[in-house]
Amino acid sequence: MLLKTQIKYTNLGLEITISKACISSVKYIILGVYRPPNAKSIWFDTFQNLLLELPRGSKLIIMGDLNCDLLRPELPCTASLIKIMDLANVRVQTQHIAPTRITASSASCLDFIAVDHSLIIKDYTLSNLLISDHFPVIATIPSSASPVLNPIFRRSFKDINYSELGAKFDNIVVSQITSASQLEDELANWHSQVTALLDEYAPYRLFPMKTNLTSTNKLTRVLVNQRNTLANKLKRSNSSLDIGPCIAQVKTLNRRIKSRNRATLKSNANVAMSSHNTKEAWRFINKAMFR
Numbered sequence: 001m002l003l004k005t006q007i008k009y010t011n012l013g014l015e016i017t018i019s020k021a022c023i024s025s026v027k028y029i030i031l032g033v034y035r036p037p038n039a040k041s042i043w044f045d046t047f048q049n050l051l052l053e054l055p056r057g058s059k060l061i062i063m064g065d066l067n068c069d070l071l072r073p074e075l076p077c078t079a080s081l082i083k084i085m086d087l088a089n090v091r092v093q094t095q096h097i098a099p100t101r102i103t104a105s106s107a108s109c110l111d112f113i114a115v116d117h118s119l120i121i122k123d124y125t126l127s128n129l130l131i132s133d134h135f136p137v138i139a140t141i142p143s144s145a146s147p148v149l150n151p152i153f154r155r156s157f158k159d160i161n162y163s164e165l166g167a168k169f170d171n172i173v174v175s176q177i178t179s180a181s182q183l184e185d186e187l188a189n190w191h192s193q194v195t196a197l198l199d200e201y202a203p204y205r206l207f208p209m210k211t212n213l214t215s216t217n218k219l220t221r222v223l224v225n226q227r228n229t230l231a232n233k234l235k236r237s238n239s240s241l242d243i244g245p246c247i248a249q250v251k252t253l254n255r256r257i258k259s260r261n262r263a264t265l266k267s268n269a270n271v272a273m274s275s276h277n278t279k280e281a282w283r284f285i286n287k288a289m290f291r
Contacts, residue, residue, distance in 0.1 A: 001055065002029070009050045013043070016050070020058070023143040029054055033064035041188045044080045051088040059116040060090050061141075065134060070097045070109040086153045086204070090114040096124040100135045113139040151206035155198065165201050169194070220260045227253040 006018045017032040031054075035043060054060065062085070068078040070092060085091060092114045099107035111134050115121060123140035172193045177186055230250050234243060272284035 005050070005053055009046065012046050014046060014050065018054075026143065027058040028061060029058045030061045030063070033062060033066055035064075035066040035068070037067040039067075040184055041076075041080075041191065044077075044084060048084045048087065051084065059119055060088055061116070061119075062088070062090055062114040063112070063137070065111045067110050070112060071099065071107070083204070085114055089117050089153060091117060093121065093124075096121070096139075098126060100126060100137060101133060102135075103133075110134065111137050113137050115139070115141060151208050153204055153206055155202040156205045156207075157202050160201050165197065168197050168201075172197075217260075217264065220257060220264070223253055223257050223260070227257065 002018045002020055006016060009016060015034040015036075019030040019032070021028045021030060033047070035047075051060075066081060068081040069075060070078060070082075072078055073082060092112045096112070097109050099109055100111040101108050113121075113124070119141055121139050122142055123138075125138050126135040127138055128135070172190060174186055174190050175182075177183055227250055230246050230253070234246050234250070269284065269288070272281045275281055
């Protein structure tokens with residue numbers, strides 16, 4: 001799946017590599033990116049579509065040379081990149097923003113490693129290897145990750161006056177295009193006006209990532225109670241004689257609970273997909289995709 005995604009977006013003009021790793025049962029997607037300095041503004045839309053298409057449930061790491069100076073967040077290209085990274089729930093910690101390309105007249109941070117908000121970077125350094133005019137970035141990330149579900153950063157379309165917003169969209173002025181060279185500038189102008197209106201009427205905010213896709217039935221609750229009882233017994237136990245059987249029982253109960261949750265989720269999905277109520281179907285899909 002990732003290979004198909006990489007081929008698809010490479011054909012669309014992105015210079016990327018997509019790798020997958022699993023360490024200590026934690027899944028990672030490592031995205032290597034190069035953005036040419038003369039890339040058009042449509043590059044950010046394509047890059048955002050790529051991030052939205054990556055599978056959920058993995059910790060995302062983005063690294064590479066994106067030719068967006070993080071030392072100057074006021075630049076349009078840098079602001080676009082930061083907004084997209086927020087949408088993907090990744091960040092470059094402030095203390096790690098340092099010049100990676102230094103010339104006689106300038107210093108800029110064009111190369112970085114951005115990680116999922118739940119990941120902790122133990123060490124973040126710039127190498128002095130003279131393989132190019134950019135300093136390579138090195139990060140050490142412990143394999144253990146926080147199990148806490150982080151909120152999702154997306155636009156809020158609640159309580160919007162769509163008639164008023166539609167009228168504002170109608171008032172967007174686009175100059176007449178007389179040559180092909182004007183097309184990119186006018187597209188960027190239209191895009192900035194649309195984005196400004198969306199920022200006003202549907203600003204980005206944090207939404208909790210919910211996991212209550214299944215309604216726990218009576219038998220599952222019984223299994224959960226049994227598991228919790230055994231787990232508490234293990235915590236209080238001072239003897240090593242009965243720990244082995246208890247651990248085995250806890251693992252067995254965990255497998256049974258997961259199996260029943262998957263079966264319930266599949267049943268709920270079948271009911272939602274076979275229903276003639278499209279709102280219910282999309283409500284289930286949006287919950288399943290954390291949208």
